[in-house]
Amino acid sequence: SQTIHQWPATLVQPVGSPLSLECTVEGTSNPNLYWYRQAAGRGLQLLFYSVGIGQISSEVPQNLSASRPQDRQFILSSKKLLLSDSGFYLCAWSVRQSYGYTFGSGTRLTVV
């Protein structure tokens, strides 16, 4: 069966520090991969999505970036965090030519 792993679960980082969040999917190949951010009490904002290795689409301008070095690995990064980067970051995957997302367990990031 397919599973999605996301880590770390929680993270407290100072302003100006770098960020790296990782997401991996098991049990499938060629998944579509997504990064979402959810501010406290708010909706789900799509940040990036990827349909293949090295293929990244950015949905909103920001100081975050994403990379997909392997088929089932999706990384969210920042060189210098801002206070406004705080939130709940969710990775998700879907099967090509199919429907529905499955979300990872999320990373709660607090920038202090």
Next chain:
Amino acid sequence: GENVEQHPSTLSVQEGDSAVIKCTYSDSASNYFPWYKQELGKRPQLIIDIRSNVGEKKDQRIAVTLNKTAKHFSLHITETQPEDSAVYFCAFKQSGTYKYIFGTGTRLKVLA
């Protein structure tokens, strides 16, 4: 860009009553409409979905209706229970893409 409006933002019902959440979407060519439930601090989880070739789908106490002409779809929960308390998100699959556009969420409280 494509968007979906979700109402109400908060909803309180007495245990045993019904709850209805409504969404209006912009992409007339969209053909897939999922609903997600997010409990506090947890990941969103798919609870029911509907495709554009049907007008209604039921799964025990949960049902979703779709009106493609009006670009409306709704979630209906009958005989609500305290464990139904959560934030519910509607979404639609943007036509021609692998992206899902989410509503802003409805916080449902079921009062015992």
